Amino acid sequence: MIESLNKAFCALPGVGKKTAQRFVYHLLERNREGGMNLAKALVDAMEHVKHCSSCRTLSEKDICNICANNNRTNTQLCVVETPTDIHAIEQSHIYKGKYFVLSGYLSPIDGIGASELGLDELEQKLHQQDIEEIILATNATIEGEVTAHYISNMAKQFEVRITRIAHGIPIGGELEYADINTIAHALSGRKDYDL
C-alpha cells in the first residue's frame, strides 16, 4: 500500500521517488485528515472534471462559467494554448470576451496536428457565430508563432479581425536587462504613441 502510494505521487510533475516518499510519510504520520481530503478531492475531480464543450477548457459543467456568462461579449474570441493561460489573462480583469483552448501547439513532427488542437471546431465557431475579432494569444515561442500563423490563415476566409497579443519588455522592467530577442520583438511590434 505504501509502495503504491509512493508510485502514485510520482505522477505529479517535478516529483521524484524521494519527494514522493516525503509526501507519503507526512500524510500517514502527521496529517491523515489532509490525506483523506486529498483523496476525496482527487477522486471527485478525476471523475467529474471534463472539457467545456464550447471552449475546451477544464470544467465541471458541460459549459464552463466563462462561456455561460452573459455579461461577456461573444464577439471577441481569445485563443490560448492551455487552461492556465485563461487563468493568467483573467487575473488582469481587462478581457471581457470568450476563449478557445488548444491544449497545446501545432507540432506535426510530434504527431500534433490541426485536429488534435480542435481547430476544426474553431473553424466551425468562426463560421456559425458572430465573432468580430479573434485574438491569437499563443506563446511567443516558435511553436506558438507557427500555430498563430496557421490559425490566422484559416480565419482569413471569414470576416473577422485577426490580432496577435503584443510581446515585449516586462512592465517595470529595464531595457538593459531584457534579452536581445525580446528587445528586437518589442521594437518591431512598436506602436504609435498617443499623447
Added chain:
Amino acid sequence: MAKIDLTPAFLIHRRAFKDTSLLLDFFTQEHGKIRLVGRGSRKSKAPIQMFQHIKISFSGKSDLKSLNDVEVDDQPRSLQGEALILGMYANELIARLLQDQDPYFELFEIYKQFINQLPKLGKQASYWALRLFENSLLSELGYGLDFEHDVNGDEIDTRIECKYEYQSQVGFTKRSIGKISGNTIQLMLAEDVLNTPNVEQLKVCRDLNRARLHPLLGNKPLQSRLLFWSKN
C-alpha cells in the same frame, strides 16, 4: 568524444523531456546533426531560439549527450508567417535526411545563408530559396542531378517548347508529353535567388524536388507540409 566546446550550431527541433528538460536536435558545423538533453532547459528565462546562429558545448559518452552551454553568435532573427513555415520545413528535411553525427560542412554554410536571407525575401523568392536549398541538400547526400544533360548525355535543349520527363533518380528524358521544359531545368542551375522563376516554373520545380525527395523520405511524408493551412 567526451567534451566539445563552443561548436557552431543551429537548433532545428525541440520537445519536452521529463519535467524540466528538453530534447534538442541541433545541426552543427563539425558534428552534423546531433540530439542533446538540455537539463532544466524548460525553465530557462532566455530559451534557445531556432533560426539563430549559436555556439554550443556538450559532453557525455552515452547515446544521449548533455548540452552544457550556449552562446548566441547572431543578431536576433524572428521569422514570421510563411518564412517561419519554410524554415520549419527546411529543419524537418535536415532532421529526417541527415545521418546522425556526420559532418556536412558545406550544407551548414548553405543552411546558414538560407536562414539569413529568408526574412528579407518576398513570397516567390523565399520559395525559390527553399528549392535551391533542397538542391544543395540532395547534392550533398549524393543525389545531385545533372541539369545540363539528359540521360543520354545530350545537352538539355533550353528552349521553352522543349519538354522533358524526370525519371526517378536517373535524370531527364526528352519527351513531347513531358511536364518540365528545358528552360525550367536550366533555372535549377542557379546558385542564388537573384532571378526568381515565374509562378508556373516554381510549381514545376516544387513538383520535381518533391519527386526527388520522395524515395528518400519513404512512406512517411514531411509533417511540416501540414503547417500550411489549406481549405479542403
